[in-house]
Amino acid sequence: MKICLVGFGRLGSAIGKRLKRFYEMKVSTLPPTDELARKEGLEVVDLKTCINFGDVVIVSVEPSAMDSVLSQMEGLEKPLISTAALYGLKEIRRKVKCGYRTMPSVTVEIGKSPVLVSERGGCNDEAVEEILSKLGKPIWVKEEVLDAALPVVGSGPAIHSLYYNSLVEALVYAGVDRKLAEEMVKESVIGTMEFLKKYDPLEVRARVETPGGITVKMTVELEKEGVFGSLSKIVGETGRELRTRR
Ligand SMILES: NC(=O)C1=CN([C@@H]2O[C@H](COP(=O)(O)OP(=O)(O)OC[C@H]3O[C@@H](n4cnc5c(N)ncnc54)[C@H](O)[C@@H]3O)[C@@H](O)[C@H]2O)C=CC1
Ligand SMILES: O=C(O)[C@@H]1CCC=N1
Incomplete structure (x- = not known):
């Protein structure tokens, strides 16, 4: 499986450092975090190239950047995993068919984090679960539980x-x-x-x-x-x- 990782900030870099051990990966991120990704030996590309490359797209940008990033992916059929706090599944699935919301923590870097994921019954639960299990322990929950648990899991x-x-x-x-x-x-x-x-x-x-x-x-x-x-x-x-x- 190939991964496109969008965003290489606090959380995105932790995800990238961990998942590069298991998957081929390309990164799309903005300066100055592009340099961090290169230092990790990852190829930094534009968003379109990244999306075309990945079998799965992981988006780890700040919530305020989600509208803009997702609007450039409109109609995407590949699984998309968002880490954005409070950016709703409905909004995600309005833009991309196969969207998932997650709430991990920075300890994904060592593969030891609860990773809340909403919701089972999406279009490719198996692929999503496989990737999340490399980051820690995937726990399928209703979206409202994911939000309620953010202060304990994410924070x-x-x-x-x-x-x-x-x-x-x-x-x-x-x-x-x-x-x-x-x-x-x-x-x-x-x-x-x-x-x-x-x-x-x-x-x-x-x-x-x-x-x-x-x-x-x-x-x-x-x-x-x-x-x-x-x-x-x-x-x-x-x-x-x-x-x-x-
Ligand atoms: N930091 C954490 O421990 C956790 C963060 N989250 C969520 O994960 C997301 C990322 O959080 P942080 O890493 O803390 O934020 P951050 O501000 O450190 O990183 C954001 C990254 O997104 C990139 N970015 C912004 N716009 C972009 C665009 N148009 N194209 C490509 N890359 C773009 C930035 O260059 C940066 O690398 C947020 O939505 C946050 O709510 C969720 C759980 C834990
Ligand atoms: O502080 C925040 O808003 C993000 C979500 C959970 C951890 N960091």
């Missing part, structure tokens, strides 16, 4: 990095060398995430909280301060607003 790496950083700062505050602190937090977070594949979070918590011990003192204090409640509210309200926007 996730930024939010998780904030959490990670706050723990590094906590260790530095407690007098631990920063490099050591980073190593400890990474191993702790990664280990716990693996553990959560096996155990329920409430069980994990119960297994750590020694009665009358240090952990339960902190977890109750964090709850009293509303740290995680605020996180749920801010992220949840954003998702709720995005879900109902269209």
Whole structure:
């Protein structure tokens, strides 16, 4: 399968770096990101050449550029995968017959991202699923769920990095060398995430909280301060607003 990738920005470059390992690819993007694509050993071509080359077209441009890019593809029959936030499937399919919407995150670069995709029953689900499975875990959802989950899936790496950083700062505050602190937090977070594949979070918590011990003192204090409640509210309200926007 050959891929035409349109847009080589923050997300497009992550997609390109990953998929070039599996597929032949050409890129259409604007300066200065064309130089980034060339540095990755990818051929940069104009949009028409790119579309003619690809069996599948992936569009990863900013939402405000979607109208213009899609209008140059009008009538396209090949599968088109859009990553644009909030650019509706209906609008996409008005221009191209075989459109799909996705919500990945930048961790596609290492093939480890949930990739929400709307909606099954399009014209070439198999080809789309095959490509997305190289980027991470494809999860077919209704379009409104894709929008609701954007703040956790698309924005996730930024939010998780904030959490990670706050723990590094906590260790530095407690007098631990920063490099050591980073190593400890990474191993702790990664280990716990693996553990959560096996155990329920409430069980994990119960297994750590020694009665009358240090952990339960902190977890109750964090709850009293509303740290995680605020996180749920801010992220949840954003998702709720995005879900109902269209
Ligand atoms: N950055 C992220 O983590 C995520 C981004 N998205 C969505 O993916 C899309 C891309 O986001 P970013 O990479 O962050 O944006 P960006 O601004 O970093 O990159 C946009 C890219 O599109 C290219 N472009 C714009 N107009 C073009 C045209 N007419 N022809 C060819 N290329 C064109 C630009 O040159 C640039 O390389 C957006 O729609 C965003 O909503 C979705 C999930 C995660
Ligand atoms: O911040 C944004 O609008 C895009 C969508 C999800 C991640 N980046």
